Amino acid sequence: MAASPVEELSMRRLSRLVFAAGALIATALPTLASPEGVWELETRDTRFALQTCGDGSQVCGQLVWLSEADYNEQYKPYLNKPMADRLMPAGPNRWKGEMTLFGHKVAGTLTQRSANQMTLQGCAFLVVCKSYDMFRHSE
Known part of the structure; x- marks a missing residue:
């Protein structure tokens, strides 16, 4: 059964949101105390x-x-x-x-x-x- 155009749009938005959240988490590695x-x-x-x-x-x-x-x-x-x-x-x-x-x-x-x-x-x-x-x- 094929998804409706509205469901496809929602799935694409959800996919983008999940991808963006994953990318943000991956780049947000812990920053330690200053090396000073x-x-x-x-x-x-x-x-x-x-x-x-x-x-x-x-x-x-x-x-x-x-x-x-x-x-x-x-x-x-x-x-x-x-x-x-x-x-x-x-x-x-x-x-x-x-x-x-x-x-x-x-x-x-x-x-x-x-x-x-x-x-x-x-x-x-x-x-x-x-x-x-x-x-x-x-x-």
Whole structure:
């Protein structure tokens, strides 16, 4: 039995409404707390201060603290120097761009996993890659 023109119109409208609602839900991924703040590497020997910059959607940061571990002596020249300048949004809670980690230029990604956890990934020469878990530092 064929649907009447009114029923077909109602079904098309309902289909569009369901599609639109699905698209809205799919794009409304959770936005986490701001990446702004001081983040400490999982090794507890290095801290970076991050802030939004540029148009407010980009992330900038600098190395702000090193532990007294012997191996950190070589990294002291990079203290209070930029490590990320205007990383661009690359999806919800994710920023990409060029970073300078301890004097090395890397293509990097920051991914905020939760309000207090972030992953920093960096690759030099597209083959030497390293990933660090970072945690929001609170004094």
